[in-house]
Amino acid sequence: MPDASAYLLRRPTRSDTVPFSTLHVEIWRATYRGVMDDEVLEELQPSSFAALWMAVGSGYDEGTVPDDGRGFWVATLEEQPVGFLFFGPGRDEDRPVEQQVHALNVHPDHHGTGVAQRLMDEGLGPGAAYLWVAEGNGRAIRFYERNGFRLDGTSADREDGVVELRMVRPA
Numbered sequence: 001m002p003d004a005s006a007y008l009l010r011r012p013t014r015s016d017t018v019p020f021s022t023l024h025v026e027i028w029r030a031t032y033r034g035v036m037d038d039e040v041l042e043e044l045q046p047s048s049f050a051a052l053w054m055a056v057g058s059g060y061d062e063g064t065v066p067d068d069g070r071g072f073w074v075a076t077l078e079e080q081p082v083g084f085l086f087f088g089p090g091r092d093e094d095r096p097v098e099q100q101v102h103a104l105n106v107h108p109d110h111h112g113t114g115v116a117q118r119l120m121d122e123g124l125g126p127g128a129a130y131l132w133v134a135e136g137n138g139r140a141i142r143f144y145e146r147n148g149f150r151l152d153g154t155s156a157d158r159e160d161g162v163v164e165l166r167m168v169r170p171a
Contacts, residue, residue: 001113002077002113004114004115004117006077007076007077007082007110007118008075009073009075009118009119009122009123010073010074010076011072011073011074012060012072012073012074012084013060014054014057014058014061016074018046019081020081021053022081023081023107024048024049024053024105025046025049027105027107028105029041029044030108031134031140032134032162035134035136036134036160036162037161040161069089069098070086071085071123072086073123075106075110077110077115082106082110082115083105083116083119084103085101085103085123087123087129088102090130095130096166096168097169097171099124099127099128099129100129101131104116104131106119120147127169128170129149131149131167132156132167133167134162134163135162135165141165144167144169145167147169148169150167150168151165152167152168
C-alpha cells in the first residue's frame with residue numbers, strides 16, 4: 001500500500017468530470033452500505049454527480065471559482081482518482097463556525113494510507129470548521145476526532161433516511 005506522499009493533490013479540472021463522478025458513486029456505495037437505503041445507493045449513477053464535477057472543474061479551468069473560502073481538492077495515484085475534499089462557507093443558518101467541510105471522501109482501497117489526512121492538512125488546514133457525518137460511520141468519526149472535531153449533540157434527519165451528526169472543530 002502506498003504512503004501518503006505517493007498521492008498527487010491538485011485542483012479538479014473539467015476533464016475530471018467522468019472519473020471523479022464514477023469514483024463518487026463507488027465511494028458512496030462502499031461507505032454508506034448499511035447506513036443509507038440500498039435502493040438509493042443502487043440508483044446512484046455517475047450522472048448523479050456529473051453536474052457538480054463539471055461545474056467545479058470548469059470553475060478552476062476558467063478561473064471563475066469564487067474567492068469566498070471555497071476549496072476543492074482531488075487526490076490521484078498514478079493518475080487514477082482516489083479521493084476528494086470540498087469545503088467552503090457553512091450552509092446552515094445555525095452554523096457554529098463559518099467554514100464547513102462539505103465532503104471528504106476516499107475510496108476504501110486507499111483507507112489507511114494517509115491520503116485523507118493530506119487532503120485535510122493541505123486543503124482545509126487547522127482552522128475552525130464544522131461538518132456533518134453519517135451516524136454509524138465510526139471510521140469517519142474517529143478520523144475527524146483525531147483532527148480536533150467533536151460531536152456537538154446536533155443531529156439532522158435527511159430525506160434519504162440517513163441521520164447526520166454535526167461535528168465542530170473550534171478555533
